[in-house]
Amino acid sequence: MKLLEDKILNDGKIGEGDVLKVDSFLNHRMDVAFLSKLGEEFYRLYKDCNVNKILTIEASGIGIACLTAQFFNVPMVFAKKTKTVNIFSDVYTSKVESFTHKKTYDIIVSKEFLLPGDRVLIIDDFLAQGSALNGLISLVNDAGAELVGCGIVIEKAFQPGGDLIRGRGIRVESLARIESMSCANGIKFCD
C-alpha cells in the first residue's frame, strides 16, 4: 500500500539495533485518521469473506483493530496478555514469545467471545517472527472458529513469520512488507 510505505519512509525511524520505530503514527501516538484508511484497505481485501469478528492482541493492536472493525460493522475482541499461570476453565490460552522483550507470556480470550462458527479476521500491527500471530491463530482454532485470514500493517518480510504462516495455507495480507532495513541503507520494501 503506497500510502503506508510513504508514511513509513517519511515518519518512521530506524533506531539502534536496526529497530523500526513507527510510534509517531502506529503504536504510541496514533494518527487515527490515517489508521482508519488502513482499516478501509483491510475491508477492501476481506469484504467478501463474511467476517463477523475481528481479533487482535493488546495493546498496540487494539487501535487499528477497532478502526478496522468499524468498516466491517462487527465487534472486535482483543486477547489479553497475562503472566499468571492459573488454569482458567472459561478462557482459551496460548503462549507467545516476545523477541523484543525476551520473555514468554500467556494470552487469553474468554470462551464466550470466540465461538464455533465465528468467521474471524485477525488484525495486528506487526508481523516478524510470527509468535503473536501464531498464538492468535491457535486461539481461533481452539474455539472451533473459522479463520478468514490475517491483516497486518507492517510485515518484516526478512523474518520468517509471514512465510511460515502462509505456508500453512493461511491468508496473510500485509499492507507494507519490508524486504530490508538498516540505519546505513534505509528501508526497502518488497515489490
Add this chain to the structure above:
Amino acid sequence: MKLLEDKILNDGKIGEGDVLKVDSFLNHRMDVAFLSKLGEEFYRLYKDCNVNKILTIEASGIGIACLTAQFFNVPMVFAKKTKTVNIFSDVYTSKVESFTHKKTYDIIVSKEFLLPGDRVLIIDDFLAQGSALNGLISLVNDAGAELVGCGIVIEKAFQPGGDLIRGRGIRVESLARIESMSCANGIKFCD
C-alpha cells in the same frame, strides 16, 4: 447517558467481590459501533474546548480513545505501562497503583508526543480510586500541556477518585456514574 446505563444494566454482570464486568462490550469484546456513540458524546461535551490531542492508557482505554479521537479529528496518544525502573530521559513518567491487580507500575509517554501548548482530553474506560487518571494528569502537567478535562465511560462514584479530582478544579465527565452495586441489590446509578 441513558444509552450507556441501559447497556450496563442489560449486558453488565456483577461478579465475585462485587466487581462490575462489562467485558462483553467495553474491555475485552468491544462493541465498536456502540463505543463510537460514546465517543460522539465525549465530543458533544468537549467540542468547544479546542482539544488537539487525546491521551489514554493501555490497554482497555485505547479503543474508546481511538473512537473518540475520530470525532475530534485529532491524534491519540496512549501511555505505556512498564515495570522497568530505568530512567529514560526522553519520556515523562508517573506511578500508578492498580487496586485490581494489587501492584504499582510506571506509566510513560514520549516527550515528543506530549507538548507544551497541547490541549489534552484524557479518556479512560473506568474511574474508581483515580490512580490511573492521576497518573495521566501528572504526565500532562509534566509536559506543560493544558488539561482540558477527562472523559470517563464508567465512574464508580462510591469510590473517591472522581470527587477528589474534581475537587482540584479538573473537569471530569463520566458517561455513567454508579452510586452503588452489589450482587444482592444490582446496580444503581447516580441521579
